[in-house]
Amino acid sequence: DNKTGIHPRGNHIxxxxxxxxxxxxxxxxxxxxxxxEREQMANTTGIVIEMGDQCYHDYPGKWCHxxxxxxxxxxxxxxxxxxxxxxxxxxxxxxxxxTLDEDVDLVDPFLAQGV
Numbered sequence: 001d002n003k004t005g006i007h008p009r010g011n012h013i014x015x016x017x018x019x020x021x022x023x024x025x026x027x028x029x030x031x032x033x034x035x036x037e038r039e040q041m042a043n044t045t046g047i048v049i050e051m052g053d054q055c056y057h058d059y060p061g062k063w064c065h066x067x068x069x070x071x072x073x074x075x076x077x078x079x080x081x082x083x084x085x086x087x088x089x090x091x092x093x094x095x096x097x098x099t100l101d102e103d104v105d106l107v108d109p110f111l112a113q114g115v
Contacts, residue, residue, distance in 0.1 A: 004088055011056075017046040052093075
């Protein structure tokens with residue numbers, strides 16, 4: 001159920017990016033409060049919240065579905081804040097590069113190093 005106030009149209013997908021958690025060299029997960037907007041745009045994983053009605057119209061099947069955990073292109077799409085206060089990305093359907101099992105948690109190696 002989409003309560004963001006953001007509804008993608010056409011071939012666009014609304015994604016809720018996974019929270020960026022920095023990991024120390026010792027494997028300790030550090031807080032996410034200090035994450036910058038640049039790091040948010042560099043984030044490449046999230047949950048599909050809603051899909052426009054023309055997503056994958058030119059393809060024989062959909063690459064993802066609402067509720068899927070996905071990997072998408074770095075810096076793709078636009079970053080917006082929903083009326084629920086969370087940040088969301090609107091990306092093109094072709095920017096999805098993979099779906100992930102629920103128990104898979106990817107950490108971008110550059111974000112983990114603070115680069």
